[in-house]
Amino acid sequence: VKLPVSNVEIEYRSPAGYDDAVDIFTRVSRVRSRTVTFSYLAVRAATGEALAAGSTRLVCTDAEGIPRRIPPHLISVLEAQLAAEDGWPDGGGLSGSPVGGAVASARPGGGARGAG
Numbered sequence: 071v072k073l074p075v076s077n078v079e080i081e082y083r084s085p086a087g088y089d090d091a092v093d094i095f096t097r098v099s100r101v102r103s104r105t106v107t108f109s110y111l112a113v114r115a116a117t118g119e120a121l122a123a124g125s126t127r128l129v130c131t132d133a134e135g136i137p138r139r140i141p142p143h144l145i146s147v148l149e150a151q152l153a154a155e156d157g158w159p160d161g162g163g164l165s166g167s168p169v170g171g172a173v174a175s176a177r178p179g180g181g182a183r184g185a186g
Contacts, residue, residue: 071141073106073128080124084114091115095158098151103139105129106148111159118159 086092093115100107106128112121130140140148 071138071144072131072133072135074131074135075126076105076129077127078124079126080122082122083120086112086114086121092121097154097158098148099125100127101140101145101148101152104137106140113159120159 091114093113095111095113097109098106099109107125108128109123109125111123113119114121130138130144132138
């Protein structure tokens, strides 16, 4: 099973400086038989101001790149993430509020932290 990216969307809302700490949130926002969509939100860590929002759609393929149904065990994992709504800040994504969830934070000097 491979999951190549078939679509990318991004909406820039506000610039970030090199020394700004930025929190990056990601969620499973849609699961279909052959595709999964992840939504992303970048916010300024100090203020929670939305800097950018976006999404990627991935299509399930076999080793030859032919679209296939997402295996049932992977559908279960993705749908469980779809139901998790903890940790997503107000400010949302490109079209409505994304669903699913994890957060990682990029810090000046290279450190990163994750939760969710």
